Amino acid sequence: MLNERSLSVTQDCGDCPIRHRAVCARCESDELDRLEEIKYYRKFEAGQTVIWSGDKMDFVGSVVSGIATLTQTMEDGRTQMVGLLLPSDFVGRPGRSTAAYDVVATTDLVMCCFRKSPFEELMGRTPHIAQRLLEMTLDELDAAREWMLVLGRKTAREKIASLLSIIARRDATLHLKSGGGGPLTFDLPLTREAMADYLGLTLETVSRQISALKKDGVITLEGKRHVTVPDMERLLEEAGDDADGGMFA
Amino acid sequence: MLNERSLSVTQDCGDCPIRHRAVCARCESDELDRLEEIKYYRKFEAGQTVIWSGDKMDFVGSVVSGIATLTQTMEDGRTQMVGLLLPSDFVGRPGRSTAAYDVVATTDLVMCCFRKSPFEELMGRTPHIAQRLLEMTLDELDAAREWMLVLGRKTAREKIASLLSIIARRDATLHLKSGGGGPLTFDLPLTREAMADYLGLTLETVSRQISALKKDGVITLEGKRHVTVPDMERLLEEAGDDADGGMFA
């Protein structure tokens, strides 16, 4: 999910997504990569569903490129996004055989998968992998809890600002831009509806609040998706975090 | 946090909370228990703060008895509970030295703690512990995501019903009551305000919705805290989950 640690792993991983440093960054071994026989790629087009909640899931894997979402849906159709999967993020859990969420590709997506049972075996033999996975899972747990605050207590405007902050920060990390005061620029990888599902809002409210932030000079829009943030501090204030501490401490 | 797996561990643990089966349920070893020199108990009274967000945290540990909450607070005082710690639940994370949340005892609380660095060392040597911790963390992540749906998409009434369902189910598990149609009975371990903080509501709304559920015969109240659920299916419907599947599938 969206958080700094898993992103810095992406950096580690460099342009070599095949070697699973995301999972095995700390150990010098390449055991995972030797497991050619249980490793395979899967490609998805934007909009395709990777797996449905409740389906049998006989693999685990990580995102190589593209973006996927994890969503939960109630019978009456209300949906809540519970995670955003970025390159290097891991999906699936050892010890469970069915998917707990719908996983949907929002952009074209490449995943690198391992058949589950050999992976589990490997994990039993290789303490580093379990430890690395634990670390990543703890990061995701922190991100999920961060998001609980956003969902439970923030206003619509703050929610939008929080999401934009996170995306801006991710992009800054991915592209190694300076953290200093200069303007930041990025593309929204999500439709208004997907943003609404992430934020627990309606797409109309998302649209209105983005317009409001634009009107107030917090952001600039070029087209519907390309965002410029002239002053990151300002955006963080709008998000309800203190400028330096808080969410990104 | 509140979920079935960590609770069933409490069962495993029986009345022997000192042996950390919660962490080490699968392995036959008792390594953790041999580490007397790094293990110590801490007791807290209801209302006491175990640790403040941002404080240095040089221990990890699990709850032996009582209940604690994890909360996040914004500068302006808005607070969101992000986790409920029940007996056998684990606090603290290997690899991080400061607390990410306020941890507060809501009842009298006993925790069994380990100094962090020896624990981490042990974890490095003992794959089962890392694996068990991973499993517990994944359960917590699922619970957190479950809660994101509650916070983002459910109505006040559904939120209350969801919380009551979870508490009822936990109690049923702890006391090994039958899952069948009979009435369930339990005490609320939280004030209205704490419930509000968990649900992203105000305490007034919590109070009103509890009154409404009482009026509609979904629950019965004796005093302010003792709840009877005549028909669990009904409560689950009110929570917006299908009666059998959904949240507790």
Place this chain on the structure above:
DNA sequence: CCACATTCTTGATCTGCGTCAAAGTTTACG
């Protein structure tokens, strides 16, 4: 280049929940 589907914006109106206020109930303590 045009038709048609998506996605997005904006407006008008409605409503669930928050806010403010007051009083009732339970618990704790001197």
Place this chain on the structure above:
DNA sequence: CGTAAACTTTGACGCAGATCAAGAATGTGG
């Protein structure tokens, strides 16, 4: 046992965000 503190309930009212509705912008395939 009596008084204060903490917790809970209930009411009146307002507002943030949902809902309903209509277009505008953008993209896509023929």
